[in-house]
């Protein structure tokens with residue numbers, strides 16, 4: 001089976017996370033699969049190579065004309081395309097930030113950039129792995145399912161579920177805004193477990209209910225403005241549906 005790993009406009013944190021977390025298992029990956037192109041590990045001098053692949057993992061948002069061209073070529077050459085991380089899945093911070101600046105300003109015009117988009121705005125995407133950065137465990141699980149001809153699966157529970165399962169005190173009770181009720185689980189409630197609020201970097205939970213969440217905030221005496229700002233920050237294009245009544 002042929003795999004390929006790409007980065008569009010990104011911090012390359014998702015690929016770096018895979019490389020560092022897989023550690024010695026990266027060699028095993030190399031032995032098990034035919035990997036022609038892996039950004040940061042195996043890339044020819046002089047640019048991206050886009051070989052035919054069974055599965056392409058693509059990190060980053062679509063920001064430049066070159067991103068669009070590269071992504072279309074990846075799609076044409078790959079049987080299954082996985083969006084790797086929140087930038088690729090929702091546009092992440094770049095989605096919102098690029099709409100808050102004047103892209104026609106001279107110093108930006110020269111860079112030929114457009115408002116950031118997730119991969120799915122440009123091509124058909126077969127599966128999205130969220131996370132900023134992506135989780136190496138979820139990547140491995142998805143890959144194992146794919147090589148056994150099974151569809152990968154998304155967690156169908158929220159960060160709150162994992163947080164409460166760990167017995168953490170709830171930050172909302174301390175009047176701190178936390179997006180755990182709206183965020184897709186799977187990270188083990190990494191942030192609230194160390195006392196930091198969840199920013200929903202993994203995107204919306206399957207049954208995210210913004211109205212119910214805002215009612216909870218109100219009951220706890222917490223204003224909604226910060227929560228809405230946090231939601232716009234990381235959830236990118238996926239925040240649009242949740243926020244459609246809150247423009």
Ligand code: SF4
Pocket residue numbers: 010011012013014015059060084085086087088092131132133134
């Ligand atoms: S999802 Fe996060 S870690 Fe991955 S490329 Fe985007 S900003 Fe970097």
Ligand code: SF4
Pocket residue numbers: 159160161163164168169170171172178179180181189192198
């Ligand atoms: S701290 Fe956040 S994630 Fe944990 S239970 Fe409270 S709202 Fe949910």
Ligand code: SF4
Pocket residue numbers: 132159183184187188189190191192197198199200201202203
């Ligand atoms: S707790 Fe929230 S912000 Fe932290 S890693 Fe999980 S989804 Fe992302």
